[in-house]
Amino acid sequence: MEQRIKQAIAGSDADYTEIRIEQEARSQVLFRKDKLENIEGSNEQGGIVRALKDGGWGIAAFNDISDLPGKVKEAARMARLVAASIDTPVALADVDPVQQVVTADLKRDFRTVPLEEKKKLTEEYNRILLDYDKRIVSTNARYTDSFRTVTFANSEGTFIVQEIPDITLLLVAVASDGSQNIQQGFESLGEAAGYGYVLNREQETRDAAKRAIDLLSAKPVSGGKYTVILDPSLAGVFIHEAFGHFCEADFLFKNEQLKKVMKLGSRFGNDDLNVVDEGFIRGLRGNVPFDDEGTPRAKTYLIKDGILSSLLHSRETAKKMGAVPTGNARAISYEYEPIVRMTNTYIEAGKQTMQQMLSEVDHGLYAVRAYGGQTMFEQFTFSAAYAYEIEHGEQGEMQRDVVLTGNVFETLRSIDGIGVDLTMYGGSGGCGKGGQFPLPVTDGAPHIRIRNVTVGGK
Amino acid sequence: MDKLLATLKNRVDQAEIYRRRARTIPIEFRSGKLESIKSNETEGIALRVIANGRLGFSTTTDMDDPSALSKAAIAAAVFGEEAGFSFSADRPTPLTGVYDKEIEDVSEQALVDLGEKVIRKLRDADSQVDIGLSLVKTVETVAIRNTSGLDVEEERTHIGLSAEVGKTSEGDIFVLFDEQEVRAMSDLDPDRLVSRIVDFLRHGKKIVSTPSKELPIVFTPNGTIALLLPLLVGFNGQSVYMGTSPLKGRVGERAFDPRFCLADDGTIPRGPRSSAFDDEGTTSSRTPLVSQGTIEGFTYDLWTAALAKAAPTGNGYKGGLLGGGGFRTPPSIGISNVLVSAGDVDSNEIIASIEEGLLVESVLGLGQGNLASGEFSNNVAVAFKIEDGKIVGRVKNTMIAGNSYNLLKNNLIVLGNNPMWALGAVNTPAIAVGGVSVIGQ
Numbered sequence: 082m083e084q085r086i087k088q089a090i091a092g093s094d095a096d097y098t099e100i101r102i103e104q105e106a107r108s109q110v111l112f113r114k115d116k117l118e119n120i121e122g123s124n125e126q127g128g129i130v131r132a133l134k135d136g137g138w139g140i141a142a143f144n145d146i147s148d149l150p151g152k153v154k155e156a157a158r159m160a161r162l163v164a165a166s167i168d169t170p171v172a173l174a175d176v177d178p179v180q181q182v183v184t185a186d187l188k189r190d191f192r193t194v195p196l197e198e199k200k201k202l203t204e205e206y207n208r209i210l211l212d213y214d215k216r217i218v219s220t221n222a223r224y225t226d227s228f229r230t231v232t233f234a235n236s237e238g239t240f241i242v243q244e245i246p247d248i249t250l251l252l253v254a255v256a257s258d259g260s261q262n263i264q265q266g267f268e269s270l271g272e273a274a275g276y277g278y279v280l281n282r283e284q285e286t287r288d289a290a291k292r293a294i295d296l297l298s299a300k301p302v303s304g305g306k307y308t309v310i311l312d313p314s315l316a317g318v319f320i321h322e323a324f325g326h327f328c329e330a331d332f333l334f335k336n337e338q339l340k341k342v343m344k345l346g347s348r349f350g351n352d353d354l355n356v357v358d359e360g361f362i363r364g365l366r367g368n369v370p371f372d373d374e375g376t377p378r379a380k381t382y383l384i385k386d387g388i389l390s391s392l393l394h395s396r397e398t399a400k401k402m403g404a405v406p407t408g409n410a411r412a413i414s415y416e417y418e419p420i421v422r423m424t425n426t427y428i429e430a431g432k433q434t435m436q437q438m439l440s441e442v443d444h445g446l447y448a449v450r451a452y453g454g455q456t457m458f459e460q461f462t463f464s465a466a467y468a469y470e471i472e473h474g475e476q477g478e479m480q481r482d483v484v485l486t487g488n489v490f491e492t493l494r495s496i497d498g499i500g501v502d503l504t505m506y507g508g509s510g511g512c513g514k515g516g517q518f519p520l521p522v523t524d525g526a527p528h529i530r531i532r533n534v535t536v537g538g539k
Numbered sequence: 540m541d542k543l544l545a546t547l548k549n550r551v552d553q554a555e556i557y558r559r560r561a562r563t564i565p566i567e568f569r570s571g572k573l574e575s576i577k578s579n580e581t582e583g584i585a586l587r588v589i590a591n592g593r594l595g596f597s598t599t600t601d602m603d604d605p606s607a608l609s610k611a612a613i614a615a616a617v618f619g620e621e622a623g624f625s626f627s628a629d630r631p632t633p634l635t636g637v638y639d640k641e642i643e644d645v646s647e648q649a650l651v652d653l654g655e656k657v658i659r660k661l662r663d664a665d666s667q668v669d670i671g672l673s674l675v676k677t678v679e680t681v682a683i684r685n686t687s688g689l690d691v692e693e694e695r696t697h698i699g700l701s702a703e704v705g706k707t708s709e710g711d712i713f714v715l716f717d718e719q720e721v722r723a724m725s726d727l728d729p730d731r732l733v734s735r736i737v738d739f740l741r742h743g744k745k746i747v748s749t750p751s752k753e754l755p756i757v758f759t760p761n762g763t764i765a766l767l768l769p770l771l772v773g774f775n776g777q778s779v780y781m782g783t784s785p786l787k788g789r790v791g792e793r794a795f796d797p798r799f800c801l802a803d804d805g806t807i808p809r810g811p812r813s814s815a816f817d818d819e820g821t822t823s824s825r826t827p828l829v830s831q832g833t834i835e836g837f838t839y840d841l842w843t844a845a846l847a848k849a850a851p852t853g854n855g856y857k858g859g860l861l862g863g864g865g866f867r868t869p870p871s872i873g874i875s876n877v878l879v880s881a882g883d884v885d886s887n888e889i890i891a892s893i894e895e896g897l898l899v900e901s902v903l904g905l906g907q908g909n910l911a912s913g914e915f916s917n918n919v920a921v922a923f924k925i926e927d928g929k930i931v932g933r934v935k936n937t938m939i940a941g942n943s944y945n946l947l948k949n950n951l952i953v954l955g956n957n958p959m960w961a962l963g964a965v966n967t968p969a970i971a972v973g974g975v976s977v978i979g980q
Contacts, residue, residue, distance in 0.1 A: 117620035140577035335570035338707035462904035462918035537938030
């Protein structure tokens with residue numbers, strides 16, 4: 082295979098050519114209510130060629146890897162078509178060529194675990210959800226694992242083979258009191274880890290079921306402005322969704338006005354606010370030892386002491402903006418070209434305890450866990466799985482239907498408390514951008530407190 | 540496929556082979572300039588088997604050696620769920636309007652020229668905008684064979700055109716998005732896409748505020764998705780069977796305003812999701828969901844139909860609710876084309892009849908509310924204030940919240956007379972409802 086890839090690249094008439102070939106073995110067990118909806122072991126293989134000719138990109142993706150020279154030609158043909166109608170040619174920032182093999186070091190490789198065992202485990206968690214309370218009307222218990230071997234080579238002499246493991250567990254309980262009141266509680270776990278990661282999750286499973294039941298009697302939140310304390314999970318989603326995407330340079334590099342908004346050196350928050358994207362933290366889902374352009378991982382401070390200090394780059398955006406590639410060019414699979422994405426993104430720990438932050442809030446909300454999030458430029462919206470009201474510094478009753486929204490720049494400046502308790506969450510889903518979903522990422526933060534957040538509701 | 544099916548016949552009770560070959564050409568423009576052209580040729584097989592009465596599933600891209608695929612699916616079936624159903628024995632007849640020679644033949648250069656033309660028109664209307672545009676051509680062949688004798692193959696074509704137009708000014712970024720997903724070149728209407736965006740840009744120049752109170756909202760066809768999404772989940776036969784749909788056990792009940800009709804129809808000529816059969820070979824059909832406000836039925840795949848003792852409706856799709864699962868996932872219930880009946884009032888007349896309210900074209904955070912209960916709670920992405928029957932400007936950072944089931948039962952003001960395709964799946968007119976909770980700045 083190595084020879085075939087290298088020969089195909091050597092035969093290219095493009096200015097730059099890269100080939101990425103991927104093999105994946107994956108399995109899934111999915112229970113819904115009392116039914117095993119899917120049990121599966123599957124294999125997949127495919128590749129992608131990207132060629133740059135006279136400053137235009139051409140791309141060819143495929144499953145049939147028997148004719149790599151043909152695919153290189155196809156990509157180069159597309160590139161020439163593009164080159165004929167552009168006036169600003171694409172160039173790439175320099176990255177040192179690398180030859181390396183990165184192997185996964187798993188404690189108990191999930192590929193060696195029989196499908197039967199994965200089924201039994203998932204079934205057991207599903208049983209805990211179902212048996213928790215008679216008001217649990219449905220469940221969703223899903224185990225997935227994926228082991229990818231990705232080979233990347235380019236015409237500059239880079240040749241990298243990386244093993245990328247991923248294991249997730251999703252546990253959802255849906256409760257109904259028989260009327261239109263239907264609520265859910267969930268636990269969403271994911272790591273780049275071995276099989277041990279999904280074992281002994283009985284307590285989390287019970288907690289998920291309990292939350293669904295508790296939410297049946299929770300009050301819908303009243304809409305309005307609140308001081309909000311976000312738990313680490315929700316704060317992590319906030320920093321990823323609302324701010325992190327803004328730092329992806331492919332989103333700004335052709336837009337002069339947006340570039341002004343994201344000018345390095347601008348103040349984005351108080352002195353104690355530090356936001357990081359870090360390409361490798363042992364075991365985390367967002368890990369990329371080398372990104373899908375062969376750039377090594379980096380630890381990038383997006384905000385340092387409240388000041389915007391870097392963006393996230395691919396080789397193309399780095400060249401265009403006079404920066405250094407940060408190892409953030411990622412693709413979800415061989416079907417896609419790399420685009421600028423986050424890896425493991427987090428707010429660094431601050432100095433306050435949760436108790437201190439809570440005691441200073443007269444009237445507010447403590448919002449916990451993210452149900453989802455979306456941003457459109459500076460406007461963000463994300464929903465908490467549940468929340469508690471805060472009255473006179475004390476945590477009060479549970480609230481539901483909590484959707485938070487605002488302007489990210491104003492909101493970052495309104496962060497007036499950062500906790501000591503940084504926690505990272507991989508989750509079982511992933512990040513979506515440009516039609517590429519789900520990309521494994523990790524978000525994290527300590528508890529944070531934000532003033533003046535708009536909360537939707539009646 | 541024949542050989543694989545023949546070898547499986549002796550080893551399992553039932554088998555179903557699904558094969559999808561697709562050639563997709565995405566053409567991307569960014570900031571008004573061509574960025575990349577891609578050729579995507581994918582082919583994969585999915586195998587479902589029922590062995591000793593139990594269901595197993597596996598997929599592969601290795602077309603030369605299907606023995607590993609059979610082995611994996613049979614291995615999964617050992618621990619699989621008891622299959623209460625048989626694979627489809629339907630004999631779907633061909634459907635017209637799923638394939639268009641013109642799409643198959645259109646060159647990459649012609650698509651690049653089309654994209655550049657659309658960008659020029661947008662730029663002519665407003666030279667200050669940042670334009671992202673994509674054109675995606677897809678030609679796919681789906682073939683399904685099973686041991687019940689099903690043997691079908693369909694060639695399908697699609698063209699997708701989408702544009703994102705952003706206008707940045709001091710302290711404000713205004714972004715508009717519109718898309719068209721069609722099955723024939725001649726159905727593409729770039730001028731309509733341009734004129735919708737240009738109209739919204741014009742209305743959005745001025746930013747106005749809105750008070751926090753209950754207001755009527757006119758959802759444009761694109762905007763109705765915020766309101767209709769809970770229903771798409773609620774009429775899913777699996778939600779109903781599982782008891783997570785509030786519609787369970789309510790067939791025959793007048794649960795909506797009598798003017799409201801809803802249907803799922805996979806057979807509409809040149810409908811964005813039309814096909815002769817679904818992803819498990821069941822013949823596509825029209826399924827009435829709501830007629831004159833009364834609940835008529837739900838959508839089913841083979842699996843849930845058997846559990847719920849209902850008839851399959853041709854809604855077994857790979858990728859679930861909104862489909863798009865390629866060959867990879869096992870089929871589950873998804874929507875085909877969803878139709879909301881039109882009313883008889885023109886959109887401009889609807890707006891003219893509103894004393895104070897909002898016009899909503901798109902929202903953020905779609906699907907994040909408690910969909911099962913029918914709750915939506917969204918930040919508006921593109922929305923305008925209506926005062927005394929006129930659009931007076933754009934509103935920002937504004938939340939809207941309500942319950943779709945309640946609004947469509949008790950608070951329906953009017954349905955528009957000009958339906959459009961939204962989300963590449965839902966054919967709907969503008970819908971005006973009253974009493975939506977609005978939280979302004």
